[in-house]
Amino acid sequence: MQGSGPVLVYDRIGSNRRSSLLLMLLFFLLVGGFATAIGIVLGLPYVFTPIVLVPVAIFALFSYYASTRITLAISGAHQVTKEEEPELFRTVENLCIGAGLPMPQVYVIEDSAPNAFATGRDSQHAYVVVTRGLLQKLDHLELEGVIAHELSHIGNYDIRLMTIVVVLVGLVALMADLMLRLTYFGAGRRSSNRGRGGGSAALIIYALALLGIILAPLAAQLIRFAISRQRELLADASGALLTRYPEGLARALEKIAADPDPLEAANKATAHLYIVNPLHEHKSFLNNLFSTHPPIEKRIALLRAM
Numbered sequence: 001m002q003g004s005g006p007v008l009v010y011d012r013i014g015s016n017r018r019s020s021l022l023l024m025l026l027f028f029l030l031v032g033g034f035a036t037a038i039g040i041v042l043g044l045p046y047v048f049t050p051i052v053l054v055p056v057a058i059f060a061l062f063s064y065y066a067s068t069r070i071t072l073a074i075s076g077a078h079q080v081t082k083e084e085e086p087e088l089f090r091t092v093e094n095l096c097i098g099a100g101l102p103m104p105q106v107y108v109i110e111d112s113a114p115n116a117f118a119t120g121r122d123s124q125h126a127y128v129v130v131t132r133g134l135l136q137k138l139d140h141l142e143l144e145g146v147i148a149h150e151l152s153h154i155g156n157y158d159i160r161l162m163t164i165v166v167v168l169v170g171l172v173a174l175m176a177d178l179m180l181r182l183t184y185f186g187a188g189r190r191s192s193n194r195g196r197g198g199g200s201a202a203l204i205i206y207a208l209a210l211l212g213i214i215l216a217p218l219a220a221q222l223i224r225f226a227i228s229r230q231r232e233l234l235a236d237a238s239g240a241l242l243t244r245y246p247e248g249l250a251r252a253l254e255k256i257a258a259d260p261d262p263l264e265a266a267n268k269a270t271a272h273l274y275i276v277n278p279l280h281e282h283k284s285f286l287n288n289l290f291s292t293h294p295p296i297e298k299r300i301a302l303l304r305a306m
Contacts, residue, residue: 027165027223030216034172037212061094063167068127070272071119077107077129086136091147092128099148104128109150113263114138114256117273118150119159126154133261138252145249146256147263149275152238158231162272167170169224173217174176228272228292236299250303259304 028221059112082089096103104118104126114134120126128150138146153159240246256276272292293299 009098010015021128027220027227030219031168031172033212034175034216037210037216063170064121064163067163067167068119068121068125068225071270072107072127072129074265074267074270075109075117075129077109077112080106080108080218083224084284085135087140088130088143091140091144092151095144095148095151095242099151101151101155102126104151104154108132108135109263109265111261111263111265112136113261113278114259114275115263115266115274115278116146116150117270117275118153119163119273120154121163122160123154126159127192128154131263134256137255137259141243141245141248142252142255144243145252146275148239149235149240149249150239152235152242153231156231156238158235162228162231165227166272169220170215172220176213176217179213225292229294232275232293233299233302236303237306240303246303246306250300253296253300253303 011053025224028066080088085106085108088108092106093103101123104120104123105128107129108126109115109129109131111131112133113131114137116128116130116134118126130146134143134146236249239249243249263274263278266274268279271277271279276296277291277293
């Protein structure tokens with residue numbers, strides 16, 4: 001990081017976009033393999049295995065369109081007007097002009113813990129949410145850094161990407177649980193062996209498919225967390241580029257991470273959305289592996305190296 005010069009911002013943006021694309025490719029390969037494993041366990045011909053995901057896709061579509069409203073409701077956020085929060089609106093409007101984005105709807109969570117997130121399907125259906133504590137505890141440049149980060153999530157289509165990923169991860173876990181319950185009652189065993197001639201080879205394929213179904217939810221979660229960490233780093237770099245002042249976001253991250261007030265509305269389902277993980281956990285290799293956010297020290301160091 002040292003001595004990289006001003007080009008580091010663009011390097012970070014390019015690097016994180018490439019990493020995200022590779023992780024998404026890995027995720028879709030996982031889902032394809034998961035569908036094949038389900039087909040094997042059910043005894044379907046390989047060519048028909050993707051059919052098992054048709055009802056899942058219908059449910060995923062419904063979840064995709066309903067997720068934003070559910071998120072806002074769970075978080076206890078309420079919409080505010082320009083008359084109610086003039087400084088917040090001016091900050092969002094000015095940065096939207098600089099980013100070439102339409103004005104999102106602005107929401108506030110009445111909580112003393114400083115934090116923020118963006119959600120929605122795309123830039124035409126986007127929401128920026130901040131806590132009351134964020135407005136009270138940050139100065140203007142720090143608030144601007146946080147809003148630039150959240151608008152970068154919108155501009156980079158992170159809000160759409162992470163909504164799709166979360167829905168898919170949930171469906172992988174749901175389908176895995178359903179398949180394990182079915183196999184407990186013997187579903188697919190006889191039909192699988194009969195369709196492939198039986199024998200040790202068929203049993204090995206069946207066992208591997210069953211192992212894949214068991215491990216798929218864990219693998220999907222790990223990929224989801226990795227994608228989330230890359231998109232946070234990308235939003236940091238894009239936000240710094242938007243404001244041309246990385247120090248504002250760096251100071252904001254320091255304040256948010258050090259604040260002792262707990263965010264009452266946060267839970268494991270929504271924690272990945274926030275600019276700083278509101279669920280404080282002990283530091284360890286496993287916690288970092290299963291974290292939705294990069295280490296705060298790493299994010300601050302990268303911003304100050306720009």
